[in-house]
Amino acid sequence: MMEAIFSEIEISDYSSLRVLWIDQQNNFVAIGTVAYNAGIMISSVTIVSAFMFSNPLITAIYGSRAFGEKLRKIQWLGIIVLIVAWISLLL
Structure with a gap:
């Protein structure tokens, strides 16, 4: 599926690159949320929040x-x- 996405993107096609960038940002937000929740299960909220912010x-x-x-x-x-x-x- 990722090959199909990258095969359709041209360097001059700014809108496609922007959509791909927004999609990547969403993935990082999801990873951050999961990591935060896992962190507060392992350590105190004070320490995990300090690293999160x-x-x-x-x-x-x-x-x-x-x-x-x-x-x-x-x-x-x-x-x-x-x-x-x-x-x-x-x-």
Whole structure:
């Protein structure tokens, strides 16, 4: 089935790529929901929620590594604050 989807998409066909991208986002949301529910069964809600709401950190690191974006000082400060918060929750 995936071969059929990819065989119909042309690089110039923006609308098909957008639909495929939205479909992938939905898959990631579903995976995140399942992982969150599994996490709160294993660990405390406080720790699992702290990692769940760290999406901006993951996005910033991914953007800097995959796309070569430069992080501003305020973004680095946010990363440091988030890491300190993780450490304080885990202790």
